[in-house]
Amino acid sequence: MIEIDALGPAGSYRARQRIPITALDGTKVGELGQVPALFVRRAIAAMRSAPTVPAEERLALMKKAAELFTTATIGGLDPEEYIRIVSTVSGVPQQVVRQSVEWVAEVLRSQCDTLALAMPPGAVAEWSDARTRDGAAVWVRKGDVFAVHAAGNTPAVHGLWPEALALGYKVVVRPSAREPFTAFRLVSALRMAGFPPETITLLPTDYAAADVIIAEADYAIVYGGQDVVDKYGASSRVLTQGPGRSKILITADVDWRDHIEVIADSVSHLGGTACTCTTAVLVEGDPEPVAQALAERLARIPSLPADHPDAILTVQPVATVTAIDEYLHEVAGTARPLLGGDTIVDELRSGGAVLRPAVHLVDSATAPQLGVELAFPCVWVGPWRTTDGIAPLRNSLVLTAMTTRGELVDALLNDPTITNLYLGDNPTTWLRPGVPHDGYLAEFLMRCKGMIRSGI
Template sequence: MLDIPALGPTGPYRTRNRTTVPDASGSPALALASVPGLVVSHWIEQLRAHPPLPVTQTAAVLGKAAAVFESEEIAGDGLDAHERRVAALTGTPLPVVRACDALITDTLRDVGRAPSSARPTGCAPVGTTPFEAPSAGAAWCRTGDVFAVHAAGNSPGVHAMWLEALALGYRIVVRPSHRDPLTSFRLVTALRTAGVPPTQLVVAPCDHATADLIVERSDRALVYGGQDVVDKYRNRADVRLQGPGRSKLVVAADADRDTGLDIARTGALDHAGTACTATTGVLVERDPSGFAAELAAALGEVAAAHPLDDAAVLPCMPRSAAQQLTSAVLGRAGDAIVHLAPRAVPLGGEGSLTAVTPAVVELASARDPLLSYEMPFPCVWVAPFERAATDVLDGSLVLSLLTGDRELVAAATGLTGVSNVYVGRPTSWTHPDVPHDGFLGAFLMRAKGLAHGGPLTGRVGARGSSAIEE
């Protein structure tokens, strides 16, 4: 088995306790270090004691890291071998892994060069001092020093999310998912090779108790997880949650039917159906039953394939896990109409590697909780849509609307529990200028008032606060 160490402030750290990580067939694949809490606490103290990478060096270093990630061997693997290993380990289709790694390197090249879109127009850039600012104004400053990342294993692309924090001067603690520790290991090694000091970022595989400790000892945290994790941290202002997306598509009566089917199919298959932006619910205003049947026919054509196959689009996992997922959907469906039943399809060879095929289930009402029941494979719940009940769309990471009705779009955009609203695009659509779930920089930074000049006197303002006048 491949031995994956932790990456501490002084280099690779191999622990006596290791976690055996199985591949997508259930066979042992990796021996992963497990860092104890006392060691992680010491690492965080070391990160906090060291200054951040100078802003003037960030773009060059991160750009070099992208080249290292793409071109150099790390842990004995070039990029192609690494991507094949990740696909075999996680069951994520190889084309998805490749796309995610491209996202990581694109982000490395962009995030250090371009100012963050989250920076208010009234704020000077990061690192500005009072003497560099206008006589009175503001600078964009960190709200802390150490940023913790509890990474998910459903997609390597999650590691593109935290790179902005590094560019903004945070020191980073990455707690990788046991499902995929390889992507974080390659990325952090590439960053260190490019010139980021080890005292700026560490990789700390650990158990759940130590993971909680990392959140407590850090200033800000990005945490991925299911509804149980959301419930645990929902009241924490210092934790940014990435939970279930429950992304939805609305196909209004004025929409082109074929376009709606294409957008629904594309969104359902996003990242093999495992991404939070994958379409979970589809609400159809005209003939939802017919739409569900047509979508089932389209998704039913998707073939199961080995994750290393260039044509693979479905997730793979051990047979027992696949059977549990299909049983869960069919069990919850109850009296709903199952237009396309999910199947656990064995792929042969060593182990019990199994693909899970798509599911399409028609619900009688958009208020059925199953409309937001997210599964880690392409599973779509179709329900009727009524324009007077736009509240059923709330609580969606991405809401896609296929309509020309501006009033409907305005009403949907006004829903406070919706993060992204797209018109005529799949829920899986992305763009560098469009935030995934709000801008990360808005969570990490704040405006800090700055002023300098000649003799100043204070006065009491109308609200009883101290004001400045020259």
């Protein structure tokens, strides 16, 4: 049994209320403590009163934490045991967990460069910089405490919030009840590296106390579906990380055959669970050949247990996969299935079921199915015409445009609802530390304050 307790400002705290952590077959593998709202309020108050770690020291501790996160035994789990238990409870293939862990570690190591890239070039990081004598902008925090409501789809979701800690915020993390191990391991690694406990805490809670975390913090990031976006989207203090609805556009001046592998990888990377995974492909001309070729390639992905070294697809309890399959049939409507039309449920002898890929063909660029995002390789392919304009491409976390038309690129780049624009042979799942994902987190948490000084 693996016990995960809260990591408060004064150390580990064993809450009386506890919930089970279960494997895919329903076997209980551990327990997660649930701290009450009163503990949350007291913890965040203590964090507010704590001093801020100096900037250079924060960046050095981040690099040390990266090594601990990837190599140390934490909470009784060495790196391999940690990877196995994450895969066991979440159904995410072990190789996907490993890729995600390396990504998070690279993010920690790269914070110095990321912060420099995010800061306006006309600003300075410290008021003591000589440039403030003649007047300059100083890059400062807008608050003190940043809250994270983490998701449990892959460990890679923990690659964004460390930027807040690097900026000098005190960070409180509410882990996913489905997969709390990564949050626990990362927070522990940061504390082991030398961050004071009152600057980085882990507060597992129920839903009611989770809202208290958001209310007590200055700013927050929240992961979830459209319901989460609807709940928190109107708040200027909350950055929502909801459905990505990432897309690929292929115009007639580009031969799609040269890019089919990139398209397939964009759909299936990380088992199709990431918000950057492609959920819609729009083709100028006949979309059916693209859909057929895509279905062929995705059909080749084997159904394997999550602990198999070649596994790509996510495994979930049979009942969960069956429910997703039923929902897919409901929302597919008149879309023509080319893959996964009969079922996406592939039961394994070892227990659970693999979420098999699905490819559907829609008849227009305005088909409602193009906005449906599911947490497995599920893609909708449809036609696009220049007369459709960029409206069907809006509201995309990532849009890969396979085109040579400069005017179209300008229009896509200037559309405020397209968060990231990739051109040519680049998958929607491409990421690199220092390149913004949903803008730099610093854009949300920092501001420039004018300053001129003399006599000090």
